[in-house]
Amino acid sequence: MTVKTMQTAEVKDLLEKVAGFDQQGGDERIKKIVHRVMHDIFQIVEDFDVTPEEFWSAVYYVGELGANGEAALLAPGLGMDRYLDIRQDAEDEQAGLTGGTPRTIEGPLYVAGAPLSEGFARMDDGSDKDAEAILIKGQITDENGAPLANAIVDIWHADSKGAYSYFDQSQSEYNLRRRIKTDSEGRYAAQSIMPSGYGCPPEGSTQQLLNHLGRHGQRPAHIHYFVSKPGYKHLTTQINIAGDEYTYSDFAFATREELVVEAKRVDQSNEGTKHGVTGPITEVEFNVALVATDKPELQERHARPRALETDAA
Ligand SMILES: [Fe+2]
Numbered sequence: 001m002t003v004k005t006m007q008t009a010e011v012k013d014l015l016e017k018v019a020g021f022d023q024q025g026g027d028e029r030i031k032k033i034v035h036r037v038m039h040d041i042f043q044i045v046e047d048f049d050v051t052p053e054e055f056w057s058a059v060y061y062v063g064e065l066g067a068n069g070e071a072a073l074l075a076p077g078l079g080m081d082r083y084l085d086i087r088q089d090a091e092d093e094q095a096g097l098t099g100g101t102p103r104t105i106e107g108p109l110y111v112a113g114a115p116l117s118e119g120f121a122r123m124d125d126g127s128d129k130d131a132e133a134i135l136i137k138g139q140i141t142d143e144n145g146a147p148l149a150n151a152i153v154d155i156w157h158a159d160s161k162g163a164y165s166y167f168d169q170s171q172s173e174y175n176l177r178r179r180i181k182t183d184s185e186g187r188y189a190a191q192s193i194m195p196s197g198y199g200c201p202p203e204g205s206t207q208q209l210l211n212h213l214g215r216h217g218q219r220p221a222h223i224h225y226f227v228s229k230p231g232y233k234h235l236t237t238q239i240n241i242a243g244d245e246y247t248y249s250d251f252a253f254a255t256r257e258e259l260v261v262e263a264k265r266v267d268q269s270n271e272g273t274k275h276g277v278t279g280p281i282t283e284v285e286f287n288v289a290l291v292a293t294d295k296p297e298l299q300e301r302h303a304r305p306r307a308l309e310t311d312a313a
Contacts, residue, residue, distance in 0.1 A: 002049045006042060015039055065205040072108035074206045076252035077217065081105035092291075097233060097298070099143050100291040104254045106236045106301075107224065110156060111166045112309035114177035120275040121178040123155065123192035125171075131160040131193035134263065137271040138286040140186045140227060147186030148290060151229035154179045155190060157222070162198025166307055191277050194263070197221045197244055200251070210251065217251045220244035223284070226301060232290035233298045239286050261286055 005011050019035035020026050044050065065071055075081060085103055092098050115121070124131070140151040156177040158164050165171035176195070180188040200206040200217030207217045221241040228234045238254055239261045240247050248255055264283045272281055293299065 002046075004046065006046050011042065015042065061205065061209070068201075068205050070201075070205045073200060073204075074209065076105055076107065076254070077200070077206050077210060077215075079253055081107070082253035092233075097291055097293060100233070100289040101227075101235060101237060101287075102256050102258050103235060104237050104256055104259060105252060106226075106304075107238075107252065107254075109164045109167055109307075110224065110226075111164075111174070111177055111307040114154065114156070114174050114179050116152075116179040116181065118181050119183040119187065120189045121180050121191075123157075123176050123178045123190050124159075125175050127172070127175075128160055128193055132282055134192050134194050134282045134284050135189065135269045135272045135277060136192060136223065136284045136286065137189040137269075138187070138288060140182050140188065140229070140288045140290065142232070143289050143291055145289070147182075147184075148229055148232070149182055149184045149186055151182045151186065151188075151227060151232075151290070152179055153182060153188045153288075154226040154228075156224045157192070157195040158198055160193055160196050162196040187271075189271050189275055191272065191275070191281075194241075194282060195221050195223060197246055215251065216246075216249070218246045219250050219252055220246040220255070222250075222254065223286075225286070225288070227288050227290060228299065228301070229290060230299060231292060231294070233293045234301050235288065235290060236301060237288075239284070241284070 015035055015038055016022065018038050019031045021031060021035065045055065065074060082105060085105060088103065089098075123136075136155065138153075140148045140153065142148060156164070159168070159171060159176060163171065165173065165175035165177060176192060178190060180190060182188050197218060197220045199219070200210065210217045221244045222238045223241075224238045226234065226236055237259060239259050240250070240255050242260050242262045247260060261284055264285075265280065266283050267280050269277060269281050269283050271283070272278070
């Protein structure tokens with residue numbers, strides 16, 4: 001039995017009172033959004049004939065999601081981060097700012113203030129002797145291929161178990177997190193260890209919902225980047241290492257074809273030799289093209305809560 005009540009004056013009046021439409025104070029935009037959100041939730045209850053049992057399990061799910069600290073993990077799992085990127089791409093297109101290396105999601109595991117190096121950095125603390133050594137290298141250019149010196153390449157990635165320093169307190173401070181200033185040819189390089197992909201906590205709220213959707217909660221091995229330079233659009237992106245089981249089925253929808261990078265085993269890295277890194281190593285090359293803009297607000301990453309970040313920049 002399905003009853004229809006959404007069109008009644010009683011429900012319309014209730015929604016308007018819920019959103020504070022009859023009150024002077026508050027924020028008009030928030031009132032309108034809350035009105036819409038609650039209308040749509042009411043509508044879902046009606047359309048799907050949601051039972052009280054289902055409704056209260058959803059309410060307590062949201063409570064647990066927050067208590068587990070997984071709200072920012074569920075968001076990419078439900079495509080929200082990807083959707084915001086799709087919107088930003090469309091805005092870029094409208095503003096004539098397309099081109100350059102594609103953006104993709106930031107994720108919730110950035111930590112601000114990583115050590116800054118000139119041209120080259122060692123990112124791992126050397127404690128994981130079994131990890132595969134990698135040499136990350138690349139050149140930052142403008143859209144026409146002209147090298148960009150003094151760009152800041154801010155890199156962070158997981159360890160060989162798929163865990164991030166700071167959030168994994170067993171790792172040393174800023175392990176696998178570095179900022180590198182490009183040299184006069186726009187080049188940067190970093191010695192590090194091959195990151196592992198990782199999954200949502202198996203008993204967590206995110207995986208619990210994904211199980212109901214028949215979906216896995218895994219991410220392929222990847223390396224996060226912020227790349228910035230005054231006069232250019234800030235780039236938030238990441239590379240996925242080719243060949244991972246989940247390269248093309250990332251639960252967070254971050255994979256983009258242009259961002260899949262081969263890891264190549266070499267006996268000696270020419271780029272590594274310049275920085276005293278000798279012997280067999282796996283090279284990961286990622287070149288980035290930035291798009292010029294004179295808009296200051298596009299030159300910085302957007303504001304959101306980030307670990308150890310104190311200002312909005
Ligand atoms: Fe990540």
